[in-house]
Amino acid sequence: MNIGIFGGSFDPVHYGHLLLAQQALQSAKLDSIRFIPAAVPPHKKDHQLSRDAIRVEMLKFATAGNPDFFVDTCEIDRGGVSYTVDTLRVIHRKFPEQRLFLLMGADSLLEFHTWKDPELICELATPVVICRPPVSRIDYGLFAKFVSAEGLAEIKRHSFQSYQIELSSSGIRESISSKQSIRYQTPRAVEQYIHQKGLYLPPPSETQTQK
Numbered sequence: 532m533n534i535g536i537f538g539g540s541f542d543p544v545h546y547g548h549l550l551l552a553q554q555a556l557q558s559a560k561l562d563s564i565r566f567i568p569a570a571v572p573p574h575k576k577d578h579q580l581s582r583d584a585i586r587v588e589m590l591k592f593a594t595a596g597n598p599d600f601f602v603d604t605c606e607i608d609r610g611g612v613s614y615t616v617d618t619l620r621v622i623h624r625k626f627p628e629q630r631l632f633l634l635m636g637a638d639s640l641l642e643f644h645t646w647k648d649p650e651l652i653c654e655l656a657t658p659v660v661i662c663r664p665p666v667s668r669i670d671y672g673l674f675a676k677f678v679s680a681e682g683l684a685e686i687k688r689h690s691f692q693s694y695q696i697e698l699s700s701s702g703i704r705e706s707i708s709s710k711q712s713i714r715y716q717t718p719r720a721v722e723q724y725i726h727q728k729g730l731y732l733p734p735p736s737e738t739q740t741q742k
Contacts, residue, residue, distance in 0.1 A: 534631055537564050546717060587604055632659045637661065653682060662691070
């Protein structure tokens, strides 16, 4: 079986994430996708995320009903900075007979050489590079130092062009903060959960507090 690894903050998860994962199943010929919410993303160490349990709950709501989607809390359970290579080691031990495929945007590829142990990452999993705005093409040459010619050919076979849907977690958070609708940007169950929990609302002003 081919397992897709999809990591991120998912704060909140939205339809862009879900469509990308579904497209990866078909385009990269994967059997399942494991959504892995980060504990502390290496590139967002100073960014304050919503509580782990909240992000996990939203992912569970979003993926419910799809037998090919799974929520994996290994990074949250491990704690600390969520390095991809450490996560792949854990999943490889858990599924030693399965092939792992790491979903990554073409924009992330530009910084791949700065990741922890990029060569080992490519040994543990085949990168599936997803071409999406703002990057218009995949620079496969950035893998040259980390994979063989055969490995690079494998990466090219599984990578694909994604749907161009301009959705982002930060945009959803900004919409909620400014009291704008997020209908049809995330599954209804996630939207209702966000409103129920009062997530992403701006802190009350001193005036409001005094009242």
